[in-house]
Amino acid sequence: xxxxxxxxxxxxxxxxxxxxxxxxxxxxxxxxxxxxxxxxxxxxxxxxxxxxxxxxxxxxxxxxxxxxxxxxxxxxxxxxxxxxxxxxxxxxxxxxxxxxxxxxxxxxxxxxxxxxxxxxxxxxxxxxxxxxxxxxxxxxxxxxxxxxxxxxxxxxxxxxxxxxxxxxxxxxxxxxxxxxxxxxxxxxxxxxxxxxxxxxxxxxxxxxxxxxxxxxxxxxxxxxxxxxxxxxxxxxxxxxxxxxxxxxxxxxxxxxxxxxxxxxxxxxxxxxxxxxxxxxxxxxxxxxxxxxxxxxxxxxxxxxxxxxxxxxxxxxxxxxxxxxxxxxxxxxxxxxxxxxxxxxxxxxxxxxxxxxxxxxxxxxxxxxxxxxxxxxxxxxxxxxxxxxxxxxxxxxxxxxxxxxxxxxxxxxxxxxxxxxxxxxxxxxxxxxxxxxxxxxxxxxxxxxxxxxxxxxxxxxxx
Amino acid sequence: xxxxxxxxxxxxxxxxxxxxxxxxxxxxxxxxxxxxxxxxxxxxxxxxxxxxxxxxxxxxxxxxxxxxxxxxxxxxxxxxxxxxxxxxxxxxxxxxxxxxxxxxxxxxxxxxxxxxxxxxxxxxxxxxxxxxxxxxxxxxxxxxxxxxxxxxxxxxxxxxxxxxxxxxxxxxxxxxxxxxxxxxxxxxxxxxxxxxxxxxxxxxxxxxxxxxxxxxxxxxxxxxxxxxx
Numbered sequence: 231x232x233x234x235x236x237x238x239x240x241x242x243x244x245x246x247x248x249x250x251x252x253x254x255x256x257x258x259x260x261x262x263x264x265x266x267x268x269x270x271x272x273x274x275x276x277x278x279x280x281x282x283x284x285x286x287x288x289x290x291x292x293x294x295x296x297x298x299x300x301x302x303x304x305x306x307x308x309x310x311x312x313x314x315x316x317x318x319x320x321x322x323x324x325x326x327x328x329x330x331x332x333x334x335x336x337x338x339x340x341x342x343x344x345x346x347x348x349x350x351x352x353x354x355x356x357x358x359x360x361x362x363x364x365x366x367x368x369x370x371x372x373x374x375x376x377x378x379x380x381x382x383x384x385x386x387x388x389x390x391x392x393x394x395x396x397x398x399x400x401x402x403x404x405x406x407x408x409x410x411x412x413x414x415x416x417x418x419x420x421x422x423x424x425x426x427x428x429x430x431x432x433x434x435x436x437x438x439x440x441x442x443x444x445x446x447x448x449x450x451x452x453x454x455x456x457x458x459x460x461x462x463x464x465x466x467x468x469x470x471x472x473x474x475x476x477x478x479x480x481x482x483x484x485x486x487x488x489x490x491x492x493x494x495x496x497x498x499x500x501x502x503x504x505x506x507x508x509x510x511x512x513x514x515x516x517x518x519x520x521x522x523x524x525x526x527x528x529x530x531x532x533x534x535x536x537x538x539x540x541x542x543x544x545x546x547x548x549x550x551x552x553x554x555x556x557x558x559x560x561x562x563x564x565x566x567x568x569x570x571x572x573x574x575x576x577x578x579x580x581x582x583x584x585x586x587x588x589x590x591x592x593x594x595x596x597x598x599x600x601x602x603x604x605x606x607x608x609x610x611x612x613x614x615x616x617x618x619x620x621x622x623x624x625x626x627x628x629x630x631x632x633x634x635x636x637x638x639x640x641x642x643x644x645x646x647x648x649x650x651x652x653x654x655x656x657x658x659x660x661x662x663x664x665x666x667x668x669x670x671x672x673x674x675x676x677x678x679x680x681x682x683x684x685x686x687x688x689x690x691x692x
Numbered sequence: 693x694x695x696x697x698x699x700x701x702x703x704x705x706x707x708x709x710x711x712x713x714x715x716x717x718x719x720x721x722x723x724x725x726x727x728x729x730x731x732x733x734x735x736x737x738x739x740x741x742x743x744x745x746x747x748x749x750x751x752x753x754x755x756x757x758x759x760x761x762x763x764x765x766x767x768x769x770x771x772x773x774x775x776x777x778x779x780x781x782x783x784x785x786x787x788x789x790x791x792x793x794x795x796x797x798x799x800x801x802x803x804x805x806x807x808x809x810x811x812x813x814x815x816x817x818x819x820x821x822x823x824x825x826x827x828x829x830x831x832x833x834x835x836x837x838x839x840x841x842x843x844x845x846x847x848x849x850x851x852x853x854x855x856x857x858x859x860x861x862x863x864x865x866x867x868x869x870x871x872x873x874x875x876x877x878x879x880x881x882x883x884x885x886x887x888x889x890x891x892x893x894x895x896x897x898x899x900x901x902x903x904x905x906x907x908x909x910x911x912x913x914x915x916x917x918x919x920x921x
Contacts, residue, residue, distance in 0.1 A: 246865045263848075554852045558866045592863060594856025594870070595741060596820035617743025626743065634739050638747035641702065642754055647733045651706055666861040673868035674860075674897030683700045683709035687728050 232352040232380070232566045234577060235585035241592050245559035254390050258557055261389045265551040268495025269602070276491070286488050287606040289481045290542035293442075293473070297533060297541075300442040300475045301524060307445030311507025313520040317472075318351075321527050325356035328434065328467050331521055332362045335465045337431035343449070343456040344368035345436025346384055346545060347469040347525055349567045353434070364434070365426045367455040369419050376403050382561025382569060385493045385547035390560055423455070433459035433517065437470035438545075439485060440522070441504075443478045447522060449503040450489060452496075457503050466517040468505070472524050473541040479504075485544060488604040492546035528580035536615055540575050542605045549599035549609055555592060564589065571599035571609045578616055587625050590616035633665075655679050695725040696797070697765045699755075701772040702734040703889040711889065711910035715768035715794050718916050722803040732758035737775040740783065741857045752780050761789055768794040768912050770822025770888040778825055793822060795832040795887055795911060803835075808918030810840030813881040816911075817874060817895070819888030820852050832887050832911050839915055846877040846884070853886075855894035871898040878906040883919045887911040 248254050273279055293300050305315040318324035324347075332340055340362050342348065354364045354375075366375040370388035374381060376399040381387030388396070397410035400418045408418040435456055439448040447468045449456040460466045476482050490496045509516030532541050550556050550570030561569035565586075568576050574593055578586040590613050593599075599609040620626045640650035654661075658679060662671035670676060696719055704712040719726045736752035739745075755776060759765050767773040770793055777791035792800070814836060822828050833843050854860065854870025861867075871894055878884040884906060886892050896908040909919045 242863055242865065245863065249865055249869050552850070554854070554870050555863070555866055557851075558869045559863075588862075590743075591859065594820070594852045594854060594859045594867070596852035596856070597824040598820075598850060598852070601824055614741065614743070617741070618745050619743070621743045621745070630742075631744070634742065634744040634747040638736075638739055638744070638750040641734050641751045644731045644733055644754070644758075647702070647754075666858075669861040669864050670897075673864050673901060674871075674894065675900040677707035677893050677897065679706050681709060683705045683712040684728070684730070686709065686713065 232349070232355075234350075234565055234567065234581045236565050236577065236587075236589060238588050241559070241563045241588045244563040248560040248563065249558060253392065254560060255558075257390045257392055258560055261386065262551045262557050265386065265495065265547070269492055269548055269551065272491040272495040272497065282484070282488065283604055283606050286484055286604060287542060289476060289484060290544070290605050291539070293475050293477060294533065294538055294541045297473065297475070300477070301472060303442040304440050304445055304475055307443065308507065308520075308522060309445070311445055312510065313445065313507045313522060315522050315524060317524045317526070319526045321351035321525070324351045324469065324523050324525050324527070325353050327523055328353060328469070329356050329360045329362070331465060331467055331519075332357060332432050333360055335431050335519075337362050337465070339426065339430045340364045340432040340434050341426050341430035341459045341463060342366050342371070342434045343436065343451060343459040344371050344387070345434065345469050346381070346567060347436055347471055348434065349381060350527065351469070351525065353469070362432070365423070365430070367423050367426060367459055368451070369416070369453055372419060372423065373399055376400070380562065380566035383547060383550055384545050384568060384570075384572070427455075427458045427462050430459070430463045432465045432467060433461075433463035434467045434469065435460050437468045437474055437522070438489065439482055440470050440475045441477075441479055441482055442475050444506055446479070446504045446506040448482060448486075449505065450486070450499045450501070451503070452494070452500045454501050457501050460503060460505055461515050461517065464517055465519045465521070466505070466508070467521045467523065469523050469525065472526050472529050489544050489546050492548040492602070492604040532579050537575070537579050537612060539607050540579060540612060542607055543572055543576070544605055545572075546604060548602040548604060552598040552602045553593075554596060554598065555594060559592070564592065571613070575609055575612045575616065583616065583620055583623055584625050587620060590620060651679065651682065693723060693725045695727055695763050697727050697729055697759055697763050699732060699735075699759070699765050699767045699772065699776065700728070701767060701769045701889060703893065704768060707893055708889050708910060711892070711912050712768060714910070714912035714916035715766070718794070718798060718803070718805070718912060719766060721806075722798055722801060727763070729758040729760075735772050735775040735780055736783070737772060738857055740775065740779060745783065749783055752784055755780060756784065756786060759789060761787065764790045764792055764797065766792045766794055766797050768887070768910065769890070770819030770826065770828065771890055774821035774825045793826055793828055793887065795835055796826070796828045799831040799834060805835055805839040805915045807840040808916070809836065809914065812841045812883070812919060813844050814841045814883040814885050814914070814919055815844050815846045815878050815881045817846060817853060817878075817884050817886045817891060818849060819886060819891050822887060832885070835911070835915055836885060839918075841914075841919070844881050846874070848873075848877070853891045853895055855890045857890070860894060867894070868898055871895055872902070875899055875904050875906050878908075882906055884908045885911050885914045885919060
């Protein structure tokens, strides 16, 4: 399992590095601007957007309220179609199951399409360990695999790479000289990946949604790799977070409408694939075996209580594209898997607040994420509540708690306020020397505290 | 004459007393008697946003002791108006107050500013709380326009300036990088007007630090005395 824990200073250190890299900054600005404006354009011709968002929210919450039932229904429906379902409580259980499926199939090569759950459970490392070579076939993921890096965006994983970066990686991988032009890059990737599709023994995909009533797995891609990976190899394994179920195909239609528009600004992605069971007798295509791994890995902690709405997330990436902090810090600062506002909320909930104490604070609480979220998750309010939990659970430092405590006693009455601010005025020459004043002053001039507004007024009314 | 209660906010009182005085001037020009409840301190927002609810409650109670529910409370700060109207009643479990952000109040009661900015071009920066929680975006722009200014949109108006309370010192590098983008966007007009002392402190502090020529002005000042004041 990859290291999801985030030591306190990690975000700041990585963000600092990204800020100093003009290349990455330009890529982040350009990509997030583009995805954001595509999203806005895509919504322009939809009437009653609010009603649609409300409906999507209701569909998601209905599933979350009765998740056990939905998992059971999905399992029964899929098994009736000849598929197999494995419910994994932890990342390690999930990886071990997939590794075992590969081993039993005698697989040497596994073709993968994009799956954030596979990143979450560290599947590639687990497959390597049993002698199975995983090859990413989503272009972005393939680029990152060649670079030995983790995704920095949940839908556009290589968003910080420019055409020049990609040309270098593809040239090295293919032993050829690939020019930094989109057409040439795509052709090179197609050549390099074609054999993988044909030779892979196992195909591994994610699952954008699972439909409880039919046991179908829905895959949404733009490159067609998801369809190849789920139909050519003899065995197909789909990885799905336990919350990704929707009750019916009619509900699925609502969510697909939101997902494509919010993610890439498309009305529908180029490929929308519904897989319902393995190949049946008389059918020409499809795998002989279909396994769906349903992953908990901390999600059930969220089922009851304040943070359950986070399970409604459909991983569209809209919150990343509008986030001013993500835009500067980049995705890696949040950790190797989930990033942006959704990552800042989700990760501390999955791994525990103590393991990711800086993430709830990696936001200016501007609320752009909440505004963009197609399923109406109040992301910035969840961050605010996580901050409360940091204090209540004693994760916030003693100094911080002492500071706010002293401040609040002083500020709780006008007498205390007058005394404290008079003192502060005297101490002003030293304000930039230590603590928050020093941090502030490194990048900004502190305001000068002189005569207060109230000093110019008599009591009550003037 | 009808009366209002002016909430200076702690940051306004301490760091931008002139902007608060300008807000008072505008309210008087609009025909209101301005009361300044002497026991006022702060709405508790700094602690609330940092997760320190007990500390926030302690401070927020000073607001309930100072202000009356009988008269409107007018605040020259988008984020403090949000705290006082949206979060404070829930935090303390008390009945709400009639809280108005300054520009929304002035527009709602038909105030026409003097032509202090005739022929000038300015940019207006939205405070995030004011924009997304209070949904006040048109009012400050309309007032600036009525004061004679041409209001030129900033690039990516939706982006936060990077203040964010304690965020500004927890992630100072990201915070100032966000300010730099905002200031760069303001270079075209040379003036950024904002209705939030938090954004003002952050953007002006950054402009001074890097020697930017962009002036950052509180909306109350821009309307009462002009952006060149």
